[in-house]
Amino acid sequence: MIKHYFIAAMAAALSLGTASAWAQTAAPTSVSASTPIGAEQGQLIKRGEYLARAGDCVACHTATGGKPFAGGLGIATPIGTVYSSNITPDKTNGIGNYSEQEFDQALRHGIRKDGASLYPAMPYTSYAKVRPADVKALYAYFMNGVKADPAPNRPVDITWPLSMRWPLSIWRKVFAPAVAGDEIVGAGADAQIAQGRYLVEGLAHCGACHTPRGMAMQEKALSDDGAKFLSGGVIDGYLASNLRGDHRDGLGKWSEQEIVDFLKSGRNGHSAAFGGMAEVVSNSTQHFTDADLQAIAKYLKSLAAVNAGVAPLVYDDKVHKALRAGTDQSNGAMTFLNNCAACHRSSGHGYDQTFPSLALSTTVNAENPASLIRIALEGGEMPWTKTAPTQFAMPAFGGRLSDQDMADVLTFVRSSWGNNAPAVTPDMVAKVRKEVSKKTAAAGSAPAAKP
Ligand code: HEC
Ligand code: HEC
Ligand code: HEC
Known part of the structure; x- marks a missing residue:
């Protein structure tokens, strides 16, 4: 069913592919080049490693039995299998020849070095929120903190004409948000909630699994401006549950501390992580600082219930x-x-x-x-x-x-x-x-x- 919708959407995109759609290319955000050295560079690489964990890059960019970040993991999409890229600093098959700006183009805009658009299996619509300063740290880490591996990239297992990449650029123009600048959160805003939002909507891409998808496989909302954001999505046959304030099937009855415990240890008094979430916890959220976990919990608790009128369940013996x-x-x-x-x-x-x-x-x-x-x-x-x-x-x-x-x-x-x-x-x-x-x-x- 979804497959048909997706093909219909791609076909619509194909027929839409006229001058107007092509005219506006995403303006590359310039990330200022610099050559940090010594301790400063070391700090930057360390920060980049932390951010790479927050973004769970290793989850998709490592094949079973493969070297970290060397790519080749098959990711099923409704039209066929897409393989993740080698993002080690290998100069031939990895991203060793990518400038910081080219890395940024892939990460936040979904555009490859050769100009082709990436499949949204790479969650660049979330990564678009990453601030340039954090892009810089990620780049420093991938260039200097990751071991180069020559594993060649695998072409997609998608049959022509669906394998053509140009409709993806239309998808990108329709669905990808504008990329972030280095704006600082205003003093009046709740800085902790803002930090939680930054991580959840951005690098941690929680919505990639927890937000329902539409006809063209786009997430129905990419931020809490939309009530569908984090209201529950299906991934790999599991329900990535509602993370909003609903009492019955959401996080309404979880305290901030219980959310922190779940993300840090993989369990709490209500539940234990399983399916894709077990991997998210072990690769990613357990490594967050307590401050970042508290920010995430506080932000999640600020999300209104989808069905506010539903009464909480009460234990009955x-x-x-x-x-x-x-x-x-x-x-x-x-x-x-x-x-x-x-x-x-x-x-x-x-x-x-x-x-x-x-x-x-x-x-x-x-x-x-x-x-x-x-x-x-x-x-x-x-x-x-x-x-x-x-x-x-x-x-x-x-x-x-x-x-x-x-x-x-x-x-x-x-x-x-x-x-x-x-x-x-x-x-x-x-x-x-x-x-x-x-x-x-x-x-x-x-x-x-x-x-
Ligand atoms: C949910 C899976 C997923 C996650 C998480 C993910 N990626 Fe990707 N990424 C992919 C896939 C799949 C591709 C290849 C897409 C294609 O071929 O169109 C890709 C492509 C890329 C590319 C483009 C490489 C090239 O060939 O030009 C870069 C760079 C990249 N990812 C970096 C990252 C970084 C950095 C992170 C973590 C912050 C990350 N990715 C997290 C799935 C993922
Ligand atoms: C040997 C002990 C054991 C038995 C027997 C068992 N479970 Fe579980 N169950 C667990 C553990 C441990 C987990 C957590 C697994 C994880 O996080 O991957 C779990 C998790 C669950 C969950 C997910 C709860 C949540 O939200 O975290 C459900 C639902 C569940 N079990 C139902 C059942 C049902 C139904 C049966 C009988 C058909 C059953 N279990 C038998 C140990 C058991
Ligand atoms: C790769 C997909 C994926 C990503 C990314 C993901 N989750 Fe999940 N999540 C799931 C799945 C599947 C479940 C359901 C299984 C379970 O309860 O452990 C789940 C369950 C949860 C639960 C337990 C809910 C409950 O009611 O039991 C919480 C809390 C949670 N996720 C928070 C997050 C947060 C916060 C993020 C971002 C930092 C995130 N998840 C990113 C797939 C994902």
């Missing part, structure tokens, strides 16, 4: 009592007791920092059950982090439970302990199961995960 008394003999309840209760407990509360709570959980109560079905089928493992080096794992139940049993247990979970979300049907489970098995089969040729 009716089901807990029924399970303990043995009065609920439904297939959902029995399947839960036999497979899930050992860790998540009959109270649904789990164990703090160890087995996440299913009661009032955002993953469980999200309208879209994608992540819920996915983790129940495939299991998961918490990310390893410096502050929480114990990885607890959830086993995969795909091989053990039929579509019907899975639908029953998940529907049970979605309607117990005060949870309140629509039923999961066997058809929904079958659909996710099919996607998961396709993914596993393709894993050898176009890996979807990082090292």
